[in-house]
Amino acid sequence: xxxxxxxxxxxxxxxxxxxxxxxxxxxxxxxxxxxxxxxxxxxxxxxxxxxxxxxxxxxxxxxxxxxxxxxxxxxxxxxxxxxxxxxxxxxxxxxxxxxxxxxxxxxxxxxxxxxxxxxxxxxxxxxxxxxxxxxx
Amino acid sequence: xxxxxxxxxxxxxxxxxxxxxxxxxxxxxxxxxxxxxxxxxxxxxxxxxxxxxxxxxxxxxxxxxxxxxxxxxxxxxxxxxxxxxxxxxxxxxxxxxxxxxxxxxxxxxxxxxxxxxxxxxxxxxxxxxxxxxxxx
Numbered sequence: 171x172x173x174x175x176x177x178x179x180x181x182x183x184x185x186x187x188x189x190x191x192x193x194x195x196x197x198x199x200x201x202x203x204x205x206x207x208x209x210x211x212x213x214x215x216x217x218x219x220x221x222x223x224x225x226x227x228x229x230x231x232x233x234x235x236x237x238x239x240x241x242x243x244x245x246x247x248x249x250x251x252x253x254x255x256x257x258x259x260x261x262x263x264x265x266x267x268x269x270x271x272x273x274x275x276x277x278x279x280x281x282x283x284x285x286x287x288x289x290x291x292x293x294x295x296x297x298x299x300x301x302x303x304x305x306x
Numbered sequence: 307x308x309x310x311x312x313x314x315x316x317x318x319x320x321x322x323x324x325x326x327x328x329x330x331x332x333x334x335x336x337x338x339x340x341x342x343x344x345x346x347x348x349x350x351x352x353x354x355x356x357x358x359x360x361x362x363x364x365x366x367x368x369x370x371x372x373x374x375x376x377x378x379x380x381x382x383x384x385x386x387x388x389x390x391x392x393x394x395x396x397x398x399x400x401x402x403x404x405x406x407x408x409x410x411x412x413x414x415x416x417x418x419x420x421x422x423x424x425x426x427x428x429x430x431x432x433x434x435x436x437x438x439x440x441x442x
Contacts, residue, residue, distance in 0.1 A: 194365055194421040197333035197355040219333040219357065221364060226386035226439070228362040229330055250362035285330040303362070 204261035252298040340397035388434040
């Protein structure tokens with residue numbers, strides 16, 4: 171935590187946090203945001219965002235890849251840390267291709283997910299190779 | 307021979323993170339969640355959630371207190387850390403009363419907010435007396 175000197179004239183300082191603060195989006199608008207692969211090709215979009223109520227961290231973005239590479243409408247929860255927001259594309263970028271998705275945890279429209287199942291959470295983080303947002 | 311396995315699913319561990327992980331909610335469902343004052347009285351609800359795209363942190367919950375204590379439909383962005391989720395009430399609890407809201411940063415339905423304005427973000431955090439989620 172850093173204290174900055176009071177500057178009544180406005181924002182003149184640049185700090186490491188400057189680049190991130192202000193990069194805000196309403197959760198209601200995240201749904202529908204495009205998701206791109208590493209070649210800047212649009213492969214899907216964000217369907218919803220799972221929020222950890224206690225910590226205020228976004229746990230997962232649920233991606234939808236309807237019709238992508240022959241896959242039907244399926245939902246892939248991805249740890250937020252596995253996605254990078256790219257201001258140039260105005261969308262999220264992830265290391266996604268057909269091979270990666272083949273074994274990735276997913277569910278269909280009719281299925282429900284037990285988000286409280288820790289084993290499922292562990293599997294998600296292990297599959298996408300990111301450290302859990304909890305227990306850090 | 308008797309087995310004492312009470313949890314065949316394999317989730318038998320308890321860890322400090324157990325209480326927080328699994329406490330997930332879809333952002334699309336946070337909207338409409340009730341907000342209570344310190345006396346368990348419902349005073350409003352969550353209208354939307356502002357997410358910091360880069361860090362994956364929930365920056366603000368935008369609360370709506372339509373008609374509360376004579377105040378018209380107004381929106382109050384509150385730092386997420388100023389809200390506590392109460393599983394008993396299945397809603398958020400905050401130190402909110404008419405006096406607190408009187409001078410709190412707010413906007414009306416027709417107004418837009420410059421979320422990129424760092425001064426506004428500072429004011430919000432100062433008003434609600436919580437350390438900014440950024441720059442920690």
